[in-house]
Amino acid sequence: MGALTNTQRQLLVCLAVRVVPESASMAGAPRAQMLSLIEEALAARPPAMQRQFGLFLTVLRWAPLLRYLRPLDRLGPRRQDAVLRWVQDCPLQAVRSGFWGVRTLIFIGYYGRPDAGSSIAYTPSRNGNAVLHARSRR
Amino acid sequence: MLDRDADIVIIGSGAGGGTAANALAPLCAHGARVVLLEAGPKLRAEEFTGREVEMAKRLYVDEGGFLTEDRTMTMAFGRAYGGSTVVYTGTSLTITEPTLERWAVPGLTHADILERSRKYLEQNHVHLLAASDINDNNRLFEEGCRRLGYRVEQFPLNLDGCRGAGLCNLGCPNGAKMGTHRVQLPEAERQGVVVVTNCRVDRIEERAVVATVTERGFGEPSAWAPGEYRIRAKAIVVAGGAIGSPALLLRSALAARLPALGRYFTCHPALILVAQHDRPITNSHGHPKSYYCDHFAESDGFLLESCMYFPFTTAKSLTGFGAEHSRMMSAMDRLQMILVLAIDPPDAGNRVMVDREGHPVVRYAFTDGVKHSLVQAMRASARVFFAAGAARVHAPASSRFFIDAADADRIDELIPFDGLQLGKVTISSAHPMGGCRMGASPDDSVTDAWGQVHGLPWLFVADASLFPRCAEINPYVTIMALADRVAERVRREWPQLRAHAS
Numbered sequence: 195m196g197a198l199t200n201t202q203r204q205l206l207v208c209l210a211v212r213v214v215p216e217s218a219s220m221a222g223a224p225r226a227q228m229l230s231l232i233e234e235a236l237a238a239r240p241p242a243m244q245r246q247f248g249l250f251l252t253v254l255r256w257a258p259l260l261r262y263l264r265p266l267d268r269l270g271p272r273r274q275d276a277v278l279r280w281v282q283d284c285p286l287q288a289v290r291s292g293f294w295g296v297r298t299l300i301f302i303g304y305y306g307r308p309d310a311g312s313s314i315a316y317t318p319s320r321n322g323n324a325v326l327h328a329r330s331r332r
Numbered sequence: 333m334l335d336r337d338a339d340i341v342i343i344g345s346g347a348g349g350g351t352a353a354n355a356l357a358p359l360c361a362h363g364a365r366v367v368l369l370e371a372g373p374k375l376r377a378e379e380f381t382g383r384e385v386e387m388a389k390r391l392y393v394d395e396g397g398f399l400t401e402d403r404t405m406t407m408a409f410g411r412a413y414g415g416s417t418v419v420y421t422g423t424s425l426t427i428t429e430p431t432l433e434r435w436a437v438p439g440l441t442h443a444d445i446l447e448r449s450r451k452y453l454e455q456n457h458v459h460l461l462a463a464s465d466i467n468d469n470n471r472l473f474e475e476g477c478r479r480l481g482y483r484v485e486q487f488p489l490n491l492d493g494c495r496g497a498g499l500c501n502l503g504c505p506n507g508a509k510m511g512t513h514r515v516q517l518p519e520a521e522r523q524g525v526v527v528v529t530n531c532r533v534d535r536i537e538e539r540a541v542v543a544t545v546t547e548r549g550f551g552e553p554s555a556w557a558p559g560e561y562r563i564r565a566k567a568i569v570v571a572g573g574a575i576g577s578p579a580l581l582l583r584s585a586l587a588a589r590l591p592a593l594g595r596y597f598t599c600h601p602a603l604i605l606v607a608q609h610d611r612p613i614t615n616s617h618g619h620p621k622s623y624y625c626d627h628f629a630e631s632d633g634f635l636l637e638s639c640m641y642f643p644f645t646t647a648k649s650l651t652g653f654g655a656e657h658s659r660m661m662s663a664m665d666r667l668q669m670i671l672v673l674a675i676d677p678p679d680a681g682n683r684v685m686v687d688r689e690g691h692p693v694v695r696y697a698f699t700d701g702v703k704h705s706l707v708q709a710m711r712a713s714a715r716v717f718f719a720a721g722a723a724r725v726h727a728p729a730s731s732r733f734f735i736d737a738a739d740a741d742r743i744d745e746l747i748p749f750d751g752l753q754l755g756k757v758t759i760s761s762a763h764p765m766g767g768c769r770m771g772a773s774p775d776d777s778v779t780d781a782w783g784q785v786h787g788l789p790w791l792f793v794a795d796a797s798l799f800p801r802c803a804e805i806n807p808y809v810t811i812m813a814l815a816d817r818v819a820e821r822v823r824r825e826w827p828q829l830r831a832h833a834s
Contacts, residue, residue, distance in 0.1 A: 213653040231385060238395065240691070275654060282652070282756055290755030291403040298397070298648050298758075305643035305661070306385035315612070315665040316643050318382060320505050322617035323496030326467050329614055 197236040197244055202251050203229055206300065208267045209254075212274050213300045216313075228303035235302050250292040254281065333542075333560045338367040339830065340822065341541050341565040342525075343533050343580065345370040346415020347811040348795030349571030350512025351452070353520040353527075355819030356569075359826065360524030367563065368520070369531040369543055371572070373551030374413035374513075380505040384642040387502035390550060391419050398575070400694045401685075404754040405601060407694065408762045409573055412503075413529055413551075414513025416573065417808060420762070421500040421621040422509045423487040423637075424458040425805040426450075427813075435800045437770045439781035448813035456490035456510040465496060467618035469668050473638035474623045476720030482627040482712070487637075489619065496618040498640060530554040531561075533572070534690070536584040539790050540564045567790050567822055567829045569783075570768075571815065574599075574797040578684040578767035579692035581778070581785075589787060592776050594685055596678040596769050597694065598802035599761035603706055604641060604649035605670045607717035607725040608734075612665040615640050621671075625716075629675060629804060633701065634709035636716065639671040649758050650726055656733040660726055668722055672709035673763070674702045678801045680776075684767045694764075698754060706759070707749050714743045728757040763807055768797035783818035790829060794818035 198206070210217040210228065220228065236244055255266045258277050262269055266277055281293045304310060311317060319325050340356055342349050345368055353368045360366055375390060388395040396408040410416035426449040429442040477484035490510040497505055507514065521527055531554060533543045541563045545556045570577045578594040587593050620640035628634050641649070643664065650657055660667075676682075677699065685693045710727045717725045718740040725735045729751030739746060771777025774786040783798060785791040794815040796807055803810050822829070 213657075214647075215655055215658055235385075235395065238389075243399075278653065283753065287402070287404065287753075287755040290753060294755055294758070295403070297653055301647040302385060302644050305647045308383050308386075310643055311664075314643060314661055315663050316616055317665075318498055318616050320382070320497050321495045322498045323465055323494070325617040326496055326614050327464065329617075330464070 197233045202248060205251055205255055205267055206232060209296060210300045210304065212271065212278055213297055214304045217304055224307065224309070227307050231306045232299045232303040235299055247295060250296070254293075254296070333562050336561055336563045337365070338563050338565045339364040340366045340567045340569065341563055342366065342368040342569045342571060343541065344415060344571035344573060344576065344795060345413055345512060345517055345527065346410065346571065346573060346795065347417050347512060347808040348573075348815040349569070350414060350417065350516040350520070351812045351815035352569050352571055352794045352819045353525050354516035355816055356822060357520040357523035357525050359823065364826070366525045368525055368527045369533055369541065370413055370415070370527060370529045371532045371576075372411035372413060372415070372529065373548050374529045375503065375551045377507060379550060380503045382497065382499040382502055382505050384502060384644050391503050400696045404698070405696060405759045405761060407575065407599065407764055408760060409575060409764060412513070413527065414511045414517060417511025418503050418513050419501050420511070420806070420808060421619070422490040422511075423621055423624070423806045424453055424456065424490050424809050425488065426453070427803055427805060427810045431804045437781050437800055438772050440770065444817070445810065445813045448816045449809045451816070452809060452812040453488070456515055457492045458488045458490045460486050460488055461619055461622055465494070465618060466622050467615060468613035469615035469640050470618070470622035470638045472613065472668055472720035473670060473716060476716035477623070477625050477627070479719040480715055482625050482716070484623055484625045484627070486623055487621060491619070494619060498616045498618060498620050500620060502642070526555060528555045531556065533580055534583065536568060536570070536580065536791070539566065539568070541568060567792065567826075569792045569794050569818065569822065571793070571795040573795055574764035574767050574799070575684055575692050575694060577793055577795055577797040579686050579690070581768065582684070582686045583690045590774060590778050590785070592769060592774070593778050594683045594767050595680045596766045596800065597682045597684055597696065598676045598678055598765045598799070599696070600673040600763040600802055601676060601698065601702060601706065601759050601761055602671055602673045603710065603728055603757070603759060604639065604646070605672060605710060605713040605717070605725070605727060606646065606650060606660065607668045607722035608660060608663070609666045609668060609721065610723045612663075613668065615665065615667060615669070628708065628712060632708045633675040633705040634712075635673045635675070635805075636709065636713060637671045637673070639669050641669060649728070651728040651757055652733050668717060668720065670713040670716060672706065672713055674705040674709065675804050676702050676802055678766060703752050704749065707747060707752050710747050711743050714747065715740070763796075763803070765796045765799040765802050765807060768793045769800040770798050771800060782821040783814065784821060789825070789832070792818050792822060
């Protein structure tokens, strides 16, 4: 824990809403769990990579200032999406990889929660064959 | 530092190390002290929870997301009692004769590898699943391939008591996968091999290993107390995998005498393709990987395999974000998946290195040929999905998030070659190979055809790092066959190794 600053956490929550729109309705414990998973995944990475991630978040936040005169988290949803799409397709591979990292951490935070599966019809069973055979009999 | 004495030290307990331990275990009856050092934990049965993130932390290096130097690809490899055999799907193929001819290792014949492979197919209870245990996700892949005239085969699997949990890549919660953790290692321990888990090997010295044992907070306690150890040995067998073994030898200052060390790394770069059906299908219940298609292996350099992954892995594998991404993810019970693997060429520039702290770094550049193969594989997969009745397909290199069935005749146009943008598209690998390649000369190889490191008669390698080129199939059976050869060499030379050391 402690791999992120409060500002970075707030930015990630804002980005998570664009990346996984369902996360907008998360609050309290589920949101804390999402952030906790993100921080744990980040903390397991080498310190240099953690610093680069922090730097990338800062650049991502302030890059829209040049065009929109506001940081990313103070733009409307459509402009936020436009910025993120540009970053995702940026001609510079390092920038694309940076966004890939942000996106991946948000996915680990949202879809990595043990409770996430049931809301997306992912319900594995230790005895999957029993479920399989029961469904094929229907 | 604590001193220990052994006769043979094996580093790693996966397909290579576990096999070597099993094959060398009979020496224990003749007084040999065989010690196996494994970096990962030995999990208790109840610790195989099937929860994606939790198991990734417990069983994989970097939670299965080890990044290459330029961060365009992640690599998944295990770190546990049993190594990657704990987390593979158990697909058990033997290497083909044309592939082994391409390896061109003097003294290594296909007949020899085939004979050894057969031994392990039998030992690991390899068989074909019954038709009743094959779910829709796999069946649709097979039907789609057949409708298109693509050659498709059923995977032989090393299962015993499979209940179809579908969680193979997270470690089987039913203990049904016959990896080295279930077959070779328990037998080796029964014969007297000492397995030390949670033990990271820092470097190899002249007939000695320096290693550190730590506590992880989960799994069974290590056989040795936490601390730093120097273990003297008469023979050392390195089987830390195609990333771990070259990195260990590089940390041991062997690069100067072995210019090929770490080089010619290959890994079958892979993509996960996902399609959506209009109705639920069975996919997460039942074994996840029943069929493969090698129709394009010779012509276009790729393989297709049926597969099924977990929520985070699936989400990460889709390109893009937002509403469309969520729409795809919202009903996982409608998803069909295909794993595509590129057959990548050996290139001296693709290599394992170590950073200043000694951690492994993988430098990997995608050739135009590999990128071409991945795009062609996406197109072929899209055709298989539509032939199987999918309503829409997500291809990571497509200009659209979804390709609808109505556009099935425009696949080539909608999946363009320049759509494969590195850094944007999720490319992963679970088959690291090479880095300590076998060969005749130390100029372009690290070991001879029996895994002995050139110029060091006491040092051997016994894992996928021996591969001079990629295996062009799932590699574990070939790793076991090679490790069996290496163990035979150690057994044959044991009298001399013992005499020289004393």
